[in-house]
Amino acid sequence: MINDKNSQKIVDILQNWARKHSLFVLAYGTGCGAIEIPPTMTSRYDAERFGIRGAATPRQADVLLITGYLTTKTLKRVIRVYEQMQDPKYVIGFGSCTINGGMYYDSYNTIKVLDKYLPVDVYINGCMPRPESVISGIVKLQSLIAEGKANGAAKYKENLDWYRANQKKIIPNWVMPEYNW
Amino acid sequence: MELILNILGAIATIVLAFTVGMSYGGIVRKITARVHNRMGPPWYQNFIDAFKLAGKTTAINHGIMQHFGPAFIMVSSIVSLMIVPVLNGGGWFENLNFGGDLIFLLYIMVFGPLGMALGAGQTGNPNSAIGITRGLSQMVGFEIPWVMALVALMVQFDTTSIVDIMRIQNESGTWMMFSSPFAFIAAVMAMLGMFRYSPFDIVGAPTELASGPVSENGGKYLLTMMSSGSIFAFVKLTLYVDLFMGGADNLIILVLKTFALYMIPVLYGIVSPRYRTEQSIRFFWGWPTFFGLLAILYAVFV
Numbered sequence: 001m002i003n004d005k006n007s008q009k010i011v012d013i014l015q016n017w018a019r020k021h022s023l024f025v026l027a028y029g030t031g032c033g034a035i036e037i038p039p040t041m042t043s044r045y046d047a048e049r050f051g052i053r054g055a056a057t058p059r060q061a062d063v064l065l066i067t068g069y070l071t072t073k074t075l076k077r078v079i080r081v082y083e084q085m086q087d088p089k090y091v092i093g094f095g096s097c098t099i100n101g102g103m104y105y106d107s108y109n110t111i112k113v114l115d116k117y118l119p120v121d122v123y124i125n126g127c128m129p130r131p132e133s134v135i136s137g138i139v140k141l142q143s144l145i146a147e148g149k150a151n152g153a154a155k156y157k158e159n160l161d162w163y164r165a166n167q168k169k170i171i172p173n174w175v176m177p178e179y180n181w
Numbered sequence: 182m183e184l185i186l187n188i189l190g191a192i193a194t195i196v197l198a199f200t201v202g203m204s205y206g207g208i209v210r211k212i213t214a215r216v217h218n219r220m221g222p223p224w225y226q227n228f229i230d231a232f233k234l235a236g237k238t239t240a241i242n243h244g245i246m247q248h249f250g251p252a253f254i255m256v257s258s259i260v261s262l263m264i265v266p267v268l269n270g271g272g273w274f275e276n277l278n279f280g281g282d283l284i285f286l287l288y289i290m291v292f293g294p295l296g297m298a299l300g301a302g303q304t305g306n307p308n309s310a311i312g313i314t315r316g317l318s319q320m321v322g323f324e325i326p327w328v329m330a331l332v333a334l335m336v337q338f339d340t341t342s343i344v345d346i347m348r349i350q351n352e353s354g355t356w357m358m359f360s361s362p363f364a365f366i367a368a369v370m371a372m373l374g375m376f377r378y379s380p381f382d383i384v385g386a387p388t389e390l391a392s393g394p395v396s397e398n399g400g401k402y403l404l405t406m407m408s409s410g411s412i413f414a415f416v417k418l419t420l421y422v423d424l425f426m427g428g429a430d431n432l433i434i435l436v437l438k439t440f441a442l443y444m445i446p447v448l449y450g451i452v453s454p455r456y457r458t459e460q461s462i463r464f465f466w467g468w469p470t471f472f473g474l475l476a477i478l479y480a481v482f483v
Contacts, residue, residue: 014232018232018233019233021229022230048214048219049214051222053230055392056388056396057392061399086239086399087237087240
């Protein structure tokens, strides 16, 4: 009865509903897009009505927002932060820079395609995306969670070698703990 | 048979405290949002958060004490819940009420934060260490007026039992907040620090300390701390109602009285910025301690 497939399905639906309505967003601003987060959270656009709340540490967070460009130096910290987060966890790529480099397309110092280094669940395009589009991106993530399709973390674990190889190409002095899940 | 009834009573009390405490937390988030001119989350948001946290993996290991910290907090909350009588004269299960429980309660209420301090200390996170230092300093601050208020009550009515104090109020018909007003003022001022809303939220300051002592605890540990915090809030509010507002005859009156009392730290907090640690301690050792002293003098000489 407990390990029955159907009962597991019911538990999944319930848990996904709870996950969807309670997203703790990690307050870690990597690029200029972080300036769009305060208006999203405060009186004007009020993201808290969707159950979205800021979490101050990666241990408590569900969503990692990559807000804009990601320098090679920051990438190392972001990987560390992402791996400290607890499952289930989601990544939102924020702004054009995370999709194809945006206005930093020819910069030597930023990464261009975020998806090669971290599993992105939802992209929000724009430079900068306004709070409305941030909220619509988060609502999109919510619907993905409800359908059980937001499984970036599982993808990351499956293809860890590929992600690691890409990450190590960018970061020459790799002194980080090796995780094995 | 009696044993089973006692266990059932304990479980019912815990469920009541959890439900009321979590709902209060959600309502406070709603009220805060309305003051900010926002819509805010629904009042049951805290229950959704709790359910979600229960479904998160918790693969964090910093050592044994780290795992014990949240458990200590939970034990402290539940033991103090068992001691505080919920309703007047046998309206609810008796749990662990005994003569002298007021003194025991003073000790057991600081047991949780101390256990948490040990647990958070082992995580090695500098934010946790700073949070603990601040929390324990602030506790030294507000414990003094709080203990003074309780000692004043004990001296004035010559008893150390919460049930006795409730009985005295019901027999005389006057609430303690009128018959020993200075003790009530000191206790309410200490309550501001006890609930850790602004301006006394120096322990978990999110932007400053990355949520302080809990910064290494996610998932189920966070759930444990959240629910024990809710239970503890209910315990403190019920204790205040028992001691100063004549207890309650049924659950509806209890909820009304505790909610009215809860609004003091909440509404004061919404409109206040954050103190620094030394400002907070200076506040508690100023007027609240003065009122505490006044309460003891009043109890001894009047």
